[in-house]
Amino acid sequence: MTAVLEVRDLQKNFGAVIAAKDINVTVNEHEIIGIIGANGAGKTTFVNMVTGYLKPTSGQIEFAGRNIMGLPPRTITNLGISRSFQVPQVFASETVFDNLMMAYAITEASGLELLSPLYNDERAARVDSHLARYQIAEYRNATSSTLPQGVRKLLDIAMAAVSKPTILMLDEPTSGISVEEKFDLMDTIMEALRQDQTTVLFIEHDMEIVERYVSRVLAFYQGRIICDAPVAEALLDPGVREFVIGEEYHRTRTANGNGGDNGGQL
Amino acid sequence: MRYMDKTIVGLSIAFVVLFCADFFMAEWVRFIGLQSLARGAVALGLLVLWRTGLVSFGHALYFGFGAYAAAMLTLIGYHDAFFLVFAGTLAAGVLAYLLGFLLRRYRAIFFALLNMAFSMILYGVIVKTEELGSTDGFSVLTPTFLGYAPKGEAVQTTLFIFTLVFTYIITVGVHLYMKTTLGGMSMAVRENEIRVEYLGYSAEKVIHVKYVFSGLVAGFGGAIMALAIGQVDPDSMANWTVSGEFVFITILSGIGNVGATYIGALVFELIRTYAFEYAPLFWQFILGGSLLAIIMFLPDGIWSLFGRLRRSDSSESSSSSNKAPSP
Numbered sequence: 001m002t003a004v005l006e007v008r009d010l011q012k013n014f015g016a017v018i019a020a021k022d023i024n025v026t027v028n029e030h031e032i033i034g035i036i037g038a039n040g041a042g043k044t045t046f047v048n049m050v051t052g053y054l055k056p057t058s059g060q061i062e063f064a065g066r067n068i069m070g071l072p073p074r075t076i077t078n079l080g081i082s083r084s085f086q087v088p089q090v091f092a093s094e095t096v097f098d099n100l101m102m103a104y105a106i107t108e109a110s111g112l113e114l115l116s117p118l119y120n121d122e123r124a125a126r127v128d129s130h131l132a133r134y135q136i137a138e139y140r141n142a143t144s145s146t147l148p149q150g151v152r153k154l155l156d157i158a159m160a161a162v163s164k165p166t167i168l169m170l171d172e173p174t175s176g177i178s179v180e181e182k183f184d185l186m187d188t189i190m191e192a193l194r195q196d197q198t199t200v201l202f203i204e205h206d207m208e209i210v211e212r213y214v215s216r217v218l219a220f221y222q223g224r225i226i227c228d229a230p231v232a233e234a235l236l237d238p239g240v241r242e243f244v245i246g247e248e249y250h251r252t253r254t255a256n257g258n259g260g261d262n263g264g265q266l
Numbered sequence: 267m268r269y270m271d272k273t274i275v276g277l278s279i280a281f282v283v284l285f286c287a288d289f290f291m292a293e294w295v296r297f298i299g300l301q302s303l304a305r306g307a308v309a310l311g312l313l314v315l316w317r318t319g320l321v322s323f324g325h326a327l328y329f330g331f332g333a334y335a336a337a338m339l340t341l342i343g344y345h346d347a348f349f350l351v352f353a354g355t356l357a358a359g360v361l362a363y364l365l366g367f368l369l370r371r372y373r374a375i376f377f378a379l380l381n382m383a384f385s386m387i388l389y390g391v392i393v394k395t396e397e398l399g400s401t402d403g404f405s406v407l408t409p410t411f412l413g414y415a416p417k418g419e420a421v422q423t424t425l426f427i428f429t430l431v432f433t434y435i436i437t438v439g440v441h442l443y444m445k446t447t448l449g450g451m452s453m454a455v456r457e458n459e460i461r462v463e464y465l466g467y468s469a470e471k472v473i474h475v476k477y478v479f480s481g482l483v484a485g486f487g488g489a490i491m492a493l494a495i496g497q498v499d500p501d502s503m504a505n506w507t508v509s510g511e512f513v514f515i516t517i518l519s520g521i522g523n524v525g526a527t528y529i530g531a532l533v534f535e536l537i538r539t540y541a542f543e544y545a546p547l548f549w550q551f552i553l554g555g556s557l558l559a560i561i562m563f564l565p566d567g568i569w570s571l572f573g574r575l576r577r578s579d580s581s582e583s584s585s586s587s588n589k590a591p592s593p
């Protein structure tokens with residue numbers, strides 16, 4: 001097993017709020033990791049720090065042996081860590097096809113190539129096969145803002161996957177998706193990513209999804225990782241049962257199964 | 267799939283027609299035409315910014331800078347139109363490049379007003395500089411064209427052809443540029459900067475490039491205007507109302523097509539000329555009324571009239587929803 005991501009003593013303060021503290025994680029190649037924890041536990045903050053959206057207060061992040069602390073998102077993306085968002089970040093007034101066309105163009109072009117035509121037939125063919133892989137081909141010409149939530153989530157993830165990242169971090173891929181559709185959605189995503197052997201970390205509230213798809217669990221509670229273990233072990237962990245699953249159970253019952261709401265933040 | 271690009275065909279036809287018409291046009295028509303081409307070029311720069319989601323209330327800065335740069339060179343003995351216009355364009359571009367490092371960090375109203383602030387600084391500097399004629403400005407001698415020194419009406423005829431050729435090249439260039447990856451990123455930045463960053467490119471860099479471009483064409487327009495009028499002065503070159511006129515023209519034209527900016531500029535020129543002539547006390551009223559009518563009845567500008575007639579070149583239509591979203 002080769003370690004691709006090493007996070008050491010990561011901490012993030014928002015004024016008096018400590019959103020992350022003593023975060024230590026080593027992620028190995030080809031792992032599928034589930035990140036669990038109640039709302040406000042610090043899951044998104046962790047993803048935001050690793051992908052460069054937030055600057056950690058202190059600590060260390062190494063990707064493929066290189067220090068990536070303080071680098072902007074675009075640099076980290078180009079190095080090989082990509083992400084999707086709790087609230088999908090797409091080009092809302094454009095079609096699904098044009099969204100991916102742009103994603104491919106930005107990913108593929110650099111330097112003077114930026115001045116070659118965005119559209120070409122080979123690129124369009126790549127977009128179409130990508131659409132098929134993520135099973136959203138039937139929405140090819142639909143405007144993104146009109147898409148059903150599940151399709152918009154898939155588009156967001158498909159865009160993040162265009163660069164064939166080494167690591168892909170998914171922030172609540174199944175939030176806002178009905179229970180019946182969740183497994184189909186995850187099947188599509190995980191199958192698509194398996195083909196590229198992508199290392200995946202995804203944030204998830206539904207323990208059935210976690211059990212089905214991940215090999216390892218990171219459980220967050222009040223900004224700390226309270227459990228880092230193989231999935232079977234983690235779901236039996238007393239701390240996890242008390243502070244994550246217990247609250248999850250309570251939360252899903254009261255919030256009617258809708259995923260975490262971050263108040264409009266990433 | 268090979269097809270004729272309708273925009274380029276249209277621009278080429280317009281170019282040929284105007285080129286031929288130059289030899290028959292009445293002097294005042296040619297003068298309006300020259301001004302429309304100059305202002306239309308500035309609006310073309312604003313169109314590119316607009317497609318990126320940005321509006322500038324201060325592009326008289328680059329218009330004035332280009333005009334004064336060209337005019338000042340005539341004071342020290344340079345009179346070749348090619349050199350003057352090139353220098354005016356370049357000077358404005360360099361200024362935009364420098365200010366761009368600051369402006370690329372701002373959006374929306376902050377971007378718009380920061381541009382305005384810089385333009386007012388230029389205006390203030392010009393007004394306070396006696397050597398540049400202060401509020402009166404100074405005259406610009408008749409240019410030569412690579413050694414050819416036209417006299418009388420031939421001056422304007424030649425200048426018109428000169429302007430037409432460069433405007434054509436710039437406009438076709440912008441049209442082609444908008445189809446490239448960097449050009450297309452206007453849409454991406456306007457729609458979602460976060461996604462652009464997470465696709466691995468800098469939204470600020472995209473904005474900076476667009477901004478320098480808008481500065482270059484505004485400088486070009488300014489230099490042309492200085493030669494066309496034979497005079498530069500702060501109130502018609504660098505005042506904030508001039509910036510407002512450029513925004514006016516851009517709204518009038520719509521951002522659907524690069525050629526529309528010249529039509530918008532021409533319509534603006536005509537409204538202003540006639541409103542001023544026939545209703546000297548109400549011309550601003552008429553100008554405002556026209557703007558209101560456009561926003562209410564043609565929210566995507568004059569260009570949408572053509573779009574309604576024939577749906578074409580769909581790759582270029584970026585329908586801007588100007589209204590507040592309804593719930």
Ligand SMILES: Nc1ncnc2c1ncn2[C@@H]1O[C@H](COP(=O)(O)OP(=O)(O)O)[C@@H](O)[C@H]1O
Pocket residue numbers: 014017018019037038039040041042043044045046260262265
């Ligand atoms: N930009 C921010 N400013 C201030 N506080 C924040 C910010 N982002 C997150 N927080 C706080 O940090 C904590 C962790 O949030 P977050 O990582 O979004 O939790 P979650 O596990 O639900 O994704 C919460 O208390 C949240 O209110």
Ligand SMILES: [Mg+2]
Pocket residue numbers: 043044045086260262266
């Ligand atoms: Mg979250």
